[in-house]
Amino acid sequence: MAGPRPGPARTARPLTARAEALDLLAAAPTAEELDVVKDVVGSHLERFGRRDGLAVHWN
Numbered sequence: 719m720a721g722p723r724p725g726p727a728r729t730a731r732p733l734t735a736r737a738e739a740l741d742l743l744a745a746a747p748t749a750e751e752l753d754v755v756k757d758v759v760g761s762h763l764e765r766f767g768r769r770d771g772l773a774v775h776w777n
Contacts, residue, residue: 759774
């Protein structure tokens with residue numbers, strides 16, 4: 719099994735809750751890695767919020 723890749727971590731920062739949205743800052747060293755972070759975090763959030771109709775939109 720391969721270990722974590724060296725270099726800057728790919729992250730999703732703490733959430734900020736507002737009445738109409740949750741704000742989340744995602745970061746990664748490259749655009750390709752940011753896409754992976756967004757896919758993983760977005761799919762998990764949508765799965766957790768499926769019952770409430772949660773949709774994830776990235777800006």
